[in-house]
Amino acid sequence: MxxxxxxxxxxxxxxxxxxxxxxxxxxxxxxxxxxxxxxxxxxxxxxxxxxxxxxxxxxxxxxxxxxxxxxxxxxLGMRDDQTMKPEHFRELSATIGMDLTIIRQDTFADDDIKTSVSDHPILSMITLARLQKKDLRRAYDQSDLNYNWIEVDYVSRAYQKYKETNHLLDYTDMLALxxxxxxxxxxxxxxxxxxxxxxxxxxxxxxxxxxxxxxxxxxxxxxxxxxxxxxxxxxxxxxxxxxxxxxxLQQSYRVPSTIHALAEKIVSRISGRFPKTYLPKKERGRVERVFSVLDCDMSKGTWLVLSQARYMLQPLENELRSMGYLFSRFGHRSISEKISMAVNGWEQLRKGEAIDVETVRSIYRYMSGNGKKVARGAKKIIANEDDYFTFKDLKESCGLLAPLDEPWFDALDKLPSVDRAYIVAMLRRGEKFNAVPRINLSTIHQAKGGEADNVVLLLDLSPAALLTANDDIHRVFYVAVTRAKENLFLVEPEDLMKAYML
The missing domain is CATH 3.40.50.300 (P-loop containing nucleotide triphosphate hydrolases)
Structure with missing residues (x-):
């Protein structure tokens, strides 16, 4: 190799x-x-x-x-019906008297594999032991799992027997086979x-x-x-x-020199690494310490706000909403596509433009029926997906009762008040709320491979991270600072004793 x-x-x-x-x-x-x-x-x-x-x-x-x-x-010439699915975990749970149905779709799946993974702590540890080619008892003894060995051994045997009896494989089985x-x-x-x-x-x-x-x-x-x-x-x-x-590959086309210097400081703390020559791009960039994320002017450019744990970003989400910023949190827009479509669609109608049937359905979703904004029984639109409607069309044949002179915040009377206030705040700020968000909130792990003009990094550590091996934490924060293309803002931690020191 x-x-x-x-x-x-x-x-x-x-x-x-x-x-x-x-x-x-x-x-x-x-x-x-x-x-x-x-x-x-x-x-x-x-x-x-x-x-x-x-x-x-x-x-x-x-x-x-x-x-x-x-x-x-x-x-292996496998078929879809040979892989573990949610219903199999439910059946296994009922059989052994323990709920194992914390299910997610595996992010490493491909188009031709439709299978699910249980995130139950016991099954996760069993999978980890197999991936590491460790004896299960040894893996258990080295873990901090909050279950006793008898429970782990019982689930392991039952899970293996269930798969064998039903001729099913999970992801780890596929690799081993x-x-x-x-x-x-x-x-x-x-x-x-x-x-x-x-x-x-x-x-x-x-x-x-x-x-x-x-x-x-x-x-x-x-x-x-x-x-x-x-x-x-x-x-x-x-x-x-x-x-x-x-x-x-020595030359970075992303990381400017001041941020690169900080990254080199972090990476020098890692023991047992492969030595490399790594060069910054010619721009200087900037590293700045701030007391709060809100000290950063996020009105221009792309922003990546990073934390070591998900829960650390929750307070910031509420602050950004109140300030009228459009953002994405863990890949989800701060205002739903349906709401954006409804508001924009209604304003398009008021301008005399035609909208497609999906937009009509989004508008009707946030309007009162029963003869208030939409005629009784008229909310279910029957039309071809490529049909377009003007305000006149909807008024004459689709039961629309709301008048043309009503702005979106009056016409869409079923829009939740919190979303209504948020949209108003965004419009005051001049945000185009149907645009791709410039601001993304993410954990460091989820942001790996990403980049932004500006990176805001929270230096706080979770209780679990405080118990993590030093090299692993160094690598996490090395990944974090090297997402920045121009500016890096380091947010002072709430507690210096529970923080990554930079």
Whole structure:
């Protein structure tokens, strides 16, 4: 394996994609290139870029641009009915008398896998032990799980028996079975690329080494300094200590010099890292300490507000609303698309414009029926999705009773008062509330790979983080400061004894 180390902003993934482009341009058949990523988003980005540049059909011509789990699923010839679903966890819960139904869709899933994962602490620990290739009892003894060993052992045995009885697999089973049986069905590759290698667990590294035997050349890319998923089983030391050649991408195109200097201070605290030459871009940038997030003027530019834990951002969300800022919190807009559509749609009608049927439905959702704003029984619009309506059309044939001269805050009388006040505050500030938010609130983990002109970083640490290994915390805050393209604002902590010191 040849390693490519990509510090923040050096274009690691772009470098890999350029290598894919060159291989395709040199005549390497697309089905002899594998591009494997930790997340679906990264795999699809590579696939779609290559497809667009070389006029290929993404899913047909680039079949091996996918996640590791998706590759295992494909090579094992699995079907959808062979994977764990919410109903299976519910049935298992009823059988063993313990609720295991804390369900989420796995973020590493691909289009062809529709399965669910239980976030119950016991099942999470069982999965982690398997990913780390640890004995379950040893993993339990090293954990702070608030369950006794008898309960853990009972759930582990019951879960395994349930899967065997019903011929079902979870994600970890797919990887283990792929190593055991699926590799023989894997084709030979001219090139195999593996991105975000610092996040791979020992079991996933077994998959990677199996694929190495199937490839003429294999490139693994990552950055050990950004390995912030050790708590999820990532084995960064394996990446650091891989034999073979390596290349370090030295030039950052994101991080300016003053912020880079702070990042280097943080990264120097990490023990056992791979030494690198890492250069800032020529701009100076700025690092400033503030007492509150509200000391920052967020009226222009893009902003990323980062915290180590989710709960730390809740008070700020309320403050930003009162100040009339449009923002996104953990990927969700601060004002819903439906409300934005209804308000804008009503104002479009008042200007004499036509709106589509989905917008009409959004407007009617926030209007009183029963003959007040909309005629009784008229809220259910029956129309083709490509139909358009003017105010006159709605008045004459769709039961609209609200007069044309009513502004949105009167016409949409079922709009919650808190949303009404928030929209008014945004309009006063001059925000376009149907725009893409400039301000994003996120945990540091969720922001990995992201960037913004301005980064606001809360230095507070959660109780759990105070118990975390030092190197892991250093890496988390290294990732945080290197999201900034121009300015970094460090928010003074509430308690210096419970903070990351910078």
């Amino acid at each position: 040849f390693r490519i180390f990509g510090p923040p902003g050096t274009g690691k993934t772009t470098t890999l994609l350029n290598m894919v482009d060159k291989a395709l341009a040199d005549g390497v058949p697309s089905h002899q290139i594998a591009f494997l990523a930790f997340t679906r988003k990264a795999a699809h980005e590579a696939r779609d870029r290559a497809a667009e540049r070389f006029n290929l059909v993404a899913k047909d011509d680039l079949p091996y641009f996918r996640t590791l789990h998706s590759l295992a699923y494909r090579m 792929f190593i055991k049986e699926g590799l023989q069905y894997c084709p030979q590759f001219k090139l195999c690329f593996l991105d975000e290698a610092q996040d791979l667990s020992p079991l996933q590294w077994d998959v990677a080494h199996g694929l190495e035997k199937k490839a003429e050349k294999m490139f693994v890319a990552g950055d050990d300094d950004q390995a912030i998923y050790r708590w999820a089983g990532a084995d960064v030391d394996h990446f650091i200590n891989l034999p073979g050649g390596s290349e370090v």
